[in-house]
Amino acid sequence: DADVTQTPRNRITKTGKRIMLECSQTKGHDRMYWYRQDPGLGLRLIYYSFDVKDINKGEISDGYSVSRQAQAKFSLSLESAIPNQTALYFCATSDLPPYNEQFFGPGTRLTVL
Amino acid sequence: DQQVKQNSPSLSVQEGRISILNCDYTNSMFDYFLWYKKYPAEGPTFLISISSIKDKNEDGRFTVFLNKSAKHLSLHIVPSQPGDSAVYFCAASEGGGADGLTFGKGTHLIIQP
Numbered sequence: 001d002a003d004v005t006q007t008p009r010n011r012i013t014k015t016g017k018r019i020m021l022e023c024s025q026t027k028g029h030d031r032m033y034w035y036r037q038d039p040g041l042g043l044r045l046i047y048y049s050f051d052v053k054d055i056n057k058g059e060i061s062d063g064y065s066v067s068r069q070a071q072a073k074f075s076l077s078l079e080s081a082i083p084n085q086t087a088l089y090f091c092a093t094s095d096l097p098p099y100n101e102q103f104f105g106p107g108t109r110l111t112v113l
Numbered sequence: 114d115q116q117v118k119q120n121s122p123s124l125s126v127q128e129g130r131i132s133i134l135n136c137d138y139t140n141s142m143f144d145y146f147l148w149y150k151k152y153p154a155e156g157p158t159f160l161i162s163i164s165s166i167k168d169k170n171e172d173g174r175f176t177v178f179l180n181k182s183a184k185h186l187s188l189h190i191v192p193s194q195p196g197d198s199a200v201y202f203c204a205a206s207e208g209g210g211a212d213g214l215t216f217g218k219g220t221h222l223i224i225q226p
Contacts, residue, residue, distance in 0.1 A: 004156070033213055042117070042202055042216030043157070058213055090156050098209020099145055099164050104156035 003027045004105035012111045019078045021108050023091030032074040033092040081112040116140045119217035127225050132190040134220050136203030143205040148188045151200045198224045
């Protein structure tokens, strides 16, 4: 079984709809991250969490919110989706710093019409 | 302003030869650097990393070199194999990776038979 799973893998929705992307991990890591990738660009950090009580904004948090329901679960919500939020979304986890790599899930392809 | 730059969108290398992927950064506070490999429809997979106290790290066919004065790092793959064909992302962080990674746009490596 995969260590970091994301659901759904693909989603098509309409402008204005609320969308939740979910991430679960079995690696036992405290740190979890949400990134977004647009075509021809690298991944950009949306939000990250050090534990269930610690949520931090990343580079591009506007229009997104997150919830850390448990150590193993970290959800990303788009309260009112817009077309320029069409992208690939990746969840990642890491062990305590310093110098520990992040492990990524398979990604969710979101299309907002 | 892009803090991590991969100036070659694509690179074609013959099987068995050396592949050299380059990355430049502008933030002098970066102290941890990573390379990820990404296949289509999958999440990024960690390859190799280096902290700023080192100038070289090697793992099998993969070697990363760090030149702090030039703010430049490179990934060497030798010998290159067909399975190495993928998009390679350079990533960097401050504080040993605590607060998320900053990614370059990626280089698409194509290994020619």
